[in-house]
Amino acid sequence: MCLGIPGQVVAIVDAAAQLASVDVCGVKRQVNYACVLEEGAAAESLIGVWVLVHVGFAMSRIDEAEAQSTLALLAELDELNEEMDAIKASVAGSEESAS
Numbered sequence: 001m002c003l004g005i006p007g008q009v010v011a012i013v014d015a016a017a018q019l020a021s022v023d024v025c026g027v028k029r030q031v032n033y034a035c036v037l038e039e040g041a042a043a044e045s046l047i048g049v050w051v052l053v054h055v056g057f058a059m060s061r062i063d064e065a066e067a068q069s070t071l072a073l074l075a076e077l078d079e080l081n082e083e084m085d086a087i088k089a090s091v092a093g094s095e096e097s098a099s
Contacts, residue, residue, distance in 0.1 A: 004052030004059055005074070006067035009033070015043045022053055025071065033058045 007024035018034045020043070036051050036058045037043060050067040051058035062070075 004054045006050055006062060006070050007031070007053045007058075008067070009046045009049050009051060009058070011047065012043045018043070020046060020058070022051065022058065024053060029053065029056075031056055031058050035059055036061050 005024055007022035007029070009020045010023050010028065011021040013019040013021050013030055018032050018037070019030050020033045021028050022031045031051075031053050033043070033046055033051070034057075036049070037046060050062050050064050052060050052062055
């Protein structure tokens with residue numbers, strides 16, 4: 001399964017290499033923007049644009065509402081994973097004390 005994480009382009013790092021700095025949940029990453037730059041557009045036109053990032057590439061453009069919705073869902077999934085880990089730990093601890 002491929003998962004694209006929303007991020008916002010904050011700077012063009014190297015136009016020749018098509019690299020931009022993208023803010024993903026407060027962490028800045030360099031990604032290749034070749035897939036999202038419209039033909040004939042300047043690289044700087046991407047600053048402020050929301051994109052889906054996967055393995056170092058901006059794969060598609062998305063609007064801010066979709067980005068925020070996806071980030072909220074990912075946060076909920078992370079919380080669910082933490083709760084499941086806590087449940088697994090408590091079940092494992094109960095099984096150990098029963099033996």
